[in-house]
Amino acid sequence: xxxxxxxxxxxxxxxxxxxxxxxxxxxxxxxxxxxxxxxxxxxxxxxxxxxxxxxxxxxxxxxxxxxxxxxxxxxxxxxxxxxxxxxxxxxxxxxxxxxxxxxxxxxxxxxxxxxxxxxxxxxxxxxxxxxxxxxxxxxxxxxxxxxxxxxxxxxxxxxxxxxxxxxxxxxxxxxxxxxxxxxxxxxxxxxxxxxxxxxxxxxxxxxxxxxxxxxxxxxxxxxxxxx
Numbered sequence: 001x002x003x004x005x006x007x008x009x010x011x012x013x014x015x016x017x018x019x020x021x022x023x024x025x026x027x028x029x030x031x032x033x034x035x036x037x038x039x040x041x042x043x044x045x046x047x048x049x050x051x052x053x054x055x056x057x058x059x060x061x062x063x064x065x066x067x068x069x070x071x072x073x074x075x076x077x078x079x080x081x082x083x084x085x086x087x088x089x090x091x092x093x094x095x096x097x098x099x100x101x102x103x104x105x106x107x108x109x110x111x112x113x114x115x116x117x118x119x120x121x122x123x124x125x126x127x128x129x130x131x132x133x134x135x136x137x138x139x140x141x142x143x144x145x146x147x148x149x150x151x152x153x154x155x156x157x158x159x160x161x162x163x164x165x166x167x168x169x170x171x172x173x174x175x176x177x178x179x180x181x182x183x184x185x186x187x188x189x190x191x192x193x194x195x196x197x198x199x200x201x202x203x204x205x206x207x208x209x210x211x212x213x214x215x216x217x218x219x220x221x222x223x224x225x226x227x
Contacts, residue, residue, distance in 0.1 A: 004103065007126045008133065012113040013038055014091065017129060020136040020217070024192035025177060026101030027136065027217070029149070030094050032057070032086035039111035040083040046105050048076040049097035049195035051173055051219055054150040055088035071152065071219055073173050073195045081109055093150045095219070097175055099193025138177060138215050153220050160213040162205050169220065170199030178215035181208040 004018040013036035020027040032038065040060065050059070052068045059066050059074060060083045067087070068074060076082050086092040104120045111118075134154075139145050141158040148154075156177075159165065173195065180191035181204050189208050190196065198218070 002103075002123065002126075005135075006129050008129055009121050010125045010127060011038075011121070012036070012115075013086075016096070017133050019095070019134060020138075020177070021101050022177065022192075024100060025175075026098040026103065027175065028096040028098070029134070030084075030092075030096055032084060032092045032094075034086050034089050034091050036091075037085040037112055038083050039108040039113075039115055040081050041106055041108045041111075042079050042081045043076075043098070043102075043105050044079050044107060045100075046102055047078055047099045047193055048082075049095075049099075049175065049193060050074045050076065050084070051095040051097075051175075051195060053093045053095060053152045053219070055086060055090055055092035057092045057094060058085040058087055059083070060085060071171075071173050071221055073197075075195055083110075095175075097193055097195055136217060138217075141213075148222065151222055153218075153222055155218040155220070156216070157218070158213060158215045162201065162210045162214060165198050165205075166202050168198045168218075170197060170202065172198045173219040174198055174201060175217040175219070176214060177217060179210060179212045180214065181205065181210050183208055 008015050008017045014031040014033045016028050016030040019029050052070050052072045057068045062081050106120050134147050138156050144157040146155050176194045181189050
């Protein structure tokens, strides 16, 4: 099995690299060149979350499409065919969240570069990471780590008391890394790999609890930060 932790995967549409992974999720950074597009593909056994950090993207499905700008998010269910097209002249940078982190769980249906039904890229498409790549770390509770990437901040932290999130911007986008919210009967209503706003978490927290807290990655525009 390939270890993706220190490599960049070259694609005909740009490149991608692994920013973070645990046993439940994998978080990738993707760059798509202007006018280029990923294959129309699906992941039969994993959920995918997308967050656009810079540029404008068009997400195509089999019969419709949606446009996303920073900071926009989208969750794609397992088995749903989709393709991402870069509309901006400078291209598009986005985060992809995979749950579970099975990179080879891929079925290509249509591809502008002749990769229909081909598996994930081989070792020939992989090169060592460089200094521009960011690897995220989840700090110990009570601390935060901040990473700047394409006009956004990515903040990693562990939160034991989720009521502390009420002081944050409600439109801040959150990737749940570990932990989550559960119902009184023990069912998960928010867990690893979910991509939501803090406003959504705060609404859910009025009814559900987080007995083990949350490990999270928060995305916010740099222009939205206090000066």
